[in-house]
Amino acid sequence: xxxxxxxxxxxxxxAQGTASAETTLRLEQALRGDAAFRKLxxxxxxxxxxxxxxxxxxxxxxxxxxxxxxxxRPLALAAAIVIIIGLAAVWxxxxxxxxxxxxxxxxxxxxxxxxxxxxxxxxxxxxxAGTLSxxxxxxxxxxxxxxxxxxxxxxxxxxxxxxxxxxVLVLRSGALTADVRPQPSxxxxxxxxxxxxxxxxxxxxxxxxxxxxxxxxxxxxKVRLFRLADRSSVDVETGQKSTATLDVxxxxxxxxxxxxxxxxxxxxxQAPAPIWQGEWLPPDAAxxxxxxxxxxxxxxxxxxTVVPAYVVAVRDNSGELAAxxxxxxxxxxxxxxxxxxxxxxxxxxxxxxxxAGNFQADFRPQDIRSDATGWCELQIPMTKLRAxxxxxxxIPPGARVFLVYVACYFPGAGLEISEMSINxxxxx
Amino acid sequence: xxxxxxxRHELFLRLFTAHEPAxxxxxxxxxxxxxxxxxxxxxxxxxxxxxxxxxxSSEDFRRWxxxxxxxxxxxxxxxxxxxxxxxxxxxxxxxxxxxxIQAGRLERQREAxxxxxxxxxxxxxxxxxxxxxxxxxxxxxxxGAGQTAMAIYKRLHRIRLALVDCSRAxxxxxxxx
Numbered sequence: 001x002x003x004x005x006x007x008x009x010x011x012x013x014x015a016q017g018t019a020s021a022e023t024t025l026r027l028e029q030a031l032r033g034d035a036a037f038r039k040l041x042x043x044x045x046x047x048x049x050x051x052x053x054x055x056x057x058x059x060x061x062x063x064x065x066x067x068x069x070x071x072x073r074p075l076a077l078a079a080a081i082v083i084i085i086g087l088a089a090v091w092x093x094x095x096x097x098x099x100x101x102x103x104x105x106x107x108x109x110x111x112x113x114x115x116x117x118x119x120x121x122x123x124x125x126x127x128x129a130g131t132l133s134x135x136x137x138x139x140x141x142x143x144x145x146x147x148x149x150x151x152x153x154x155x156x157x158x159x160x161x162x163x164x165x166x167x168v169l170v171l172r173s174g175a176l177t178a179d180v181r182p183q184p185s186x187x188x189x190x191x192x193x194x195x196x197x198x199x200x201x202x203x204x205x206x207x208x209x210x211x212x213x214x215x216x217x218x219x220x221x222k223v224r225l226f227r228l229a230d231r232s233s234v235d236v237e238t239g240q241k242s243t244a245t246l247d248v249x250x251x252x253x254x255x256x257x258x259x260x261x262x263x264x265x266x267x268x269x270q271a272p273a274p275i276w277q278g279e280w281l282p283p284d285a286a287x288x289x290x291x292x293x294x295x296x297x298x299x300x301x302x303x304x305t306v307v308p309a310y311v312v313a314v315r316d317n318s319g320e321l322a323a324x325x326x327x328x329x330x331x332x333x334x335x336x337x338x339x340x341x342x343x344x345x346x347x348x349x350x351x352x353x354x355x356a357g358n359f360q361a362d363f364r365p366q367d368i369r370s371d372a373t374g375w376c377e378l379q380i381p382m383t384k385l386r387a388x389x390x391x392x393x394x395i396p397p398g399a400r401v402f403l404v405y406v407a408c409y410f411p412g413a414g415l416e417i418s419e420m421s422i423n424x425x426x427x428x
Numbered sequence: 429x430x431x432x433x434x435x436r437h438e439l440f441l442r443l444f445t446a447h448e449p450a451x452x453x454x455x456x457x458x459x460x461x462x463x464x465x466x467x468x469x470x471x472x473x474x475x476x477x478x479x480x481x482x483x484x485s486s487e488d489f490r491r492w493x494x495x496x497x498x499x500x501x502x503x504x505x506x507x508x509x510x511x512x513x514x515x516x517x518x519x520x521x522x523x524x525x526x527x528x529i530q531a532g533r534l535e536r537q538r539e540a541x542x543x544x545x546x547x548x549x550x551x552x553x554x555x556x557x558x559x560x561x562x563x564x565x566x567x568x569x570x571x572g573a574g575q576t577a578m579a580i581y582k583r584l585h586r587i588r589l590a591l592v593d594c595s596r597a598x599x600x601x602x603x604x605x
Contacts, residue, residue, distance in 0.1 A: 012585040017461040024460075028515050031523070040592065042527055043537060046453045047591045050538040051560045052462070053452070057541060058557045 011041055015048050020186045021166075022199055022224065029231050097126035098163040099143040102150070103389050105358060106139030107300040108132070119300055129162035134174065135306075136297035137277050137313045138345050138405045142355060142391075149180045149189065152355035154347060154403070155315065166190060175208035175317040179354040196244035197226045204353025205236075206402075208317035211274045217241040217257055217318035219353025227252055241318055257318060260400045264322035265421040266314055277313040277405075281416070293408070293415040311407040312417045319349035319400030322422040326395055330380040331421045332406065337414025339365030344380060345388070347403030348395065356399050357392025359385035375418065440480050443489040444473065449538060450490065450531035451497050457523050458501045458515055464508075472500040494528045533604055537595045544594035552587050559584055 010027040013019040019027065031038050050057060101110070101121050109119045112130040121127075127143070132153060134141050140154040145167060153159055157174020161167070166187035169176075172194070180189050182202035189200040193209035196216070203221025207214065216225050218236045226233045227244040234252045236242045242254050269289035272280050278291025291312045298309035312334075314321070322328075330346065345360040361384050370376045387393045404420050452469055459465040475496050483492055498520070505514040515523075527534070545553065558569055559580065570577040 008585070008589065012581065014460050015585075015588075016581055019460065024514075028519055031515075032519050035526075038523065038526055039530070042453065042457055042523070042530060042534065043592050043595070044588055045457050046534045046537055047541065047588050047595070049449070049453055049456050050541050051556060051588075053449075057545070058560055 007037060011044055015045060018186070020188065020199075021190050021197070022188075025197075025226060025231055025233075097128055099127050099145050099161060101125040101127055102142040102144045103391055104134075104139075104141040105388055107135035107297050107306070108139060108141040109135075109300065129160075131158060131160045133158045135300065136309065137311060137315070138309075138347070138358065138403070138407065139297075140347075140355065140358065147181045147183075149178070149183075150354065151176055151178045154317075154355065168192070171207060171209050173209055175206065175210070177204075177206040177349060177353065177355045179204050192228075195228055195246055197228060199224045199226075204350075206317055206319065206349065206353065208275075210317075213243050213245045215241060215243045215318065219257075219349075225252065258320045260320050260323035262323055262325070262328070262424045263422065264401075265419070266321075267419050268417070272314075275315050275317070277311050277315075278417070288418045290416045290418040293413065296407070298407070298409065307409075308411075309407040309409055310411070310413055310415060311405060312415060313403060313405040314420060315347075315403050317402055319402040321401040321404070323351070323398050323400055324348070324382055324395060324422060325397055325424065326382050327425040328382050329423050329425065330378075330382070330404070331419075331423065332378045332380070332417060333375055333419035334368075334378065334406065334415065334417045335370060335375050336368065336408070336416075338410065338412065339368070340408045340410045340413040340415070341365065342368065342415070343405075343407045344378070345403070345405040345407070346385060346401055347405065348392075348399040349402055350396055351398035351400060355392075356396050358388035358403075359395060360388055361385050436480065440477060444476065444493070447490050447493055447531070450527065450534060451493055453534055454494060454524060454527035455497055455501060457527060458520055459504060464504065468497075468500050468504050472497040475500065490528065490531060494524060498524045533599070536599055536602075536604060537592075540595040540598045541591060543598060544591050547594060548587065548590070552583075552590075555580070555583060556587055 007027070007030045010019065010023050010030070013023050014027055031041060101123065103123050104121065108121060109117045110121055110127055110130055110132050111117045112128050132141055132143065134153045134155065134157045137155050140152055142150060142152045143161065144150050145163065149167065151169065153174060153176050155174055157176065158172045159176065160170040160172070166183070167189040169191045171191060180200045180202050183189055183200070191198045191200065191207060193214040195209065195212065196214040198207065198216055200223050203223055204219040205223050206217045216223060216236050218238055218240055220238050222235055222237045224233055224235050225242050225244060227248070229246045230248040232252050234242055234254055236254060239257050240254050241257050242252055244252060267289065268280065268291050269283050272278065272291060276291070277294055277296060279294055281290050281292055283289040293310040293312050296309045296311040297306050299307035301307065332344065342363040343360055344363065345358055347358050348356040350356045361380055363378065368376045368378070382395055401422065406415065406417060408415050451472065455468050455472065456465045459468050476493055479496070483489070501520060502517065505520065508514050545556070548556065558564060559566065566580050567577045570580045573580065
């Protein structure tokens with residue numbers, strides 16, 4: 001039996017209970033494809049079990065030399081006290097908080113495992129393992145683990161989080177960005193989605209699971225992505241992204257992240273991406289292609305009822321829409337059926353990854369002046385946008401735009417947008 | 429024939445005791461931590477006893493018990509999927525089937541271990557006796573031996589592989605494939 005076979009070491013770690021997720025995945029793959037190895041695996045564990053549990057099979061163990069304790073009675077006593085206190089802590093510390101809700105906006109709710117949903121969570125709320133839900137395209141929630149690792153859920157997202165031997169997140173849907181501190185050896189942060197699993201040792205990345213596909217974008221460091229459908233994996237490094245679906249016909253591919261352009265223009269003559277919000281109206285003789293507002297969740301009241309918003313939004317969870325400077329300008333071409341108040345919001349990532357905040361501007365009906373065709377152009381300098389979160393007070397130079405969100409709160413407003421663009425300031 | 433409670437209990441104990449090692453090996457192969465495997469095994473035993481009334485004596489007890497244990501393992505895996513990687517359901521089914529088919533062979537392997545343990549070098553045997561003694565902590569054992577815990581784990585691993593080799597050789601002579 002070859003002692004150099006790496007599968008034997010995976011088997012050893014599995015039997016010891018110390019196999020990492022990656023090792024377990026490799027072992028699983030090896031077992032699935034090799035009947036002889038499965039036979040060895042069962043026999044190896046059979047030997048382990050028999051040694052541990054067959055009466056009379058083994059001799060009495062070697063007595064621990066008494067010298068181990070001679071002269072160290074106080075030490076032994078102290079150790080015993082530590083063990084007793086440790087055990088008491090395990091028994092009496094019923095359910096430990098593992099993350100702090102550093103900040104949130106809009107409809108954010110949390111449910112402990114087996115508990116009830118809680119809303120209106122204050123900043124600083126200490127949360128135990130459970131499920132966090134963010135409703136509404138413009139809303140977000142930032143969680144900070146005890147080691148300082150930060151995960152921000154944005155948009156319509158739901159994630160289960162826990163931390164035992166390692167941090168684990170299950171992103172059921174939606175998007176997150178993460179700034180992960182170096183994790184203990186052999187215990188990476190695991191993030192699982194319905195189609196993929198990633199292991200993170202310490203890095204900046206964004207991850208989204210929407211419409212059956214998981215996209216990982218790494219801004220700094222290296223993240224291993226496993227496709228759950230066939231256990232294939234790729235290492236995604238700084239400036240790269242990869243997408244995993246349940247389709248295993250093609251190998252997992254790594255692509256370069258596009259540098260976010262300083263100038264960006266989006267029209268709607270073509271069908272929009274599925275993750276954008278808005279009803280698509282194709283171009284016709286009288287009008288350009290456009291997105292008409294759809295219903296979204298703005299807030300949830302204490303009694304769970306929803307405060308609706310009527311929105312049009314363009315999103316790129318990898319933050320590739322545009323890079324903005326403090327003097328860039330956002331331009332919108334829009335119209336409404338009635339005079340309404342509008343909120344325009346930009347969601348930003350830091351240039352090196354991680355959530356950089358939401359910034360918004362409010363417009364009154366008199367600010368929205370239509371031309372002869374009924375369309376209005378709004379020019380919005382970045383300097384007019386105010387921070388939506390106190391921990392992100394200013395727009396970082398080079399921030400990457402992942403969301404342009406336009407909302408009104410009046411039913412029947414008939415908001416339509418035909419063009420969005422971001423431009424650097426005009427040369428003097 | 430209708431059994432009274434005492435006879436039923438006795439029959440259950442007899443059957444369960446006979447098949448318990450094979451069941452435990454199956455559970456252990458899919459539940460890596462010994463403590464978790466013990467929990468799953470305990471839950472499976474409770475269900476087996478509760479449902480023993482539904483068990484037809486003409487049925488193969490081993491097959492029936494493996495079916496119950498399989499469900500318990502799958503339930504454990506579903507619970508644990510949230511916070512750690514566990515084997516997929518397809519591999520679980522495959523290992524369950526093979527563990528059931530090989531139950532006789534694995535039982536013989538456990539018997540062969542008595543002979544194989546005698547063939548270990550004295551220091552190997554001493555290590556196995558110490559490491560598998562109840563309540564032994566490998567880190568303490570390592571400290572006493574002036575080695576790292578990892579070194580002890582690796583030595584034990586090599587001994588287990590040697591015991592597998594030895595048991596295979598013995599069984600081959602007896603006609604086991």
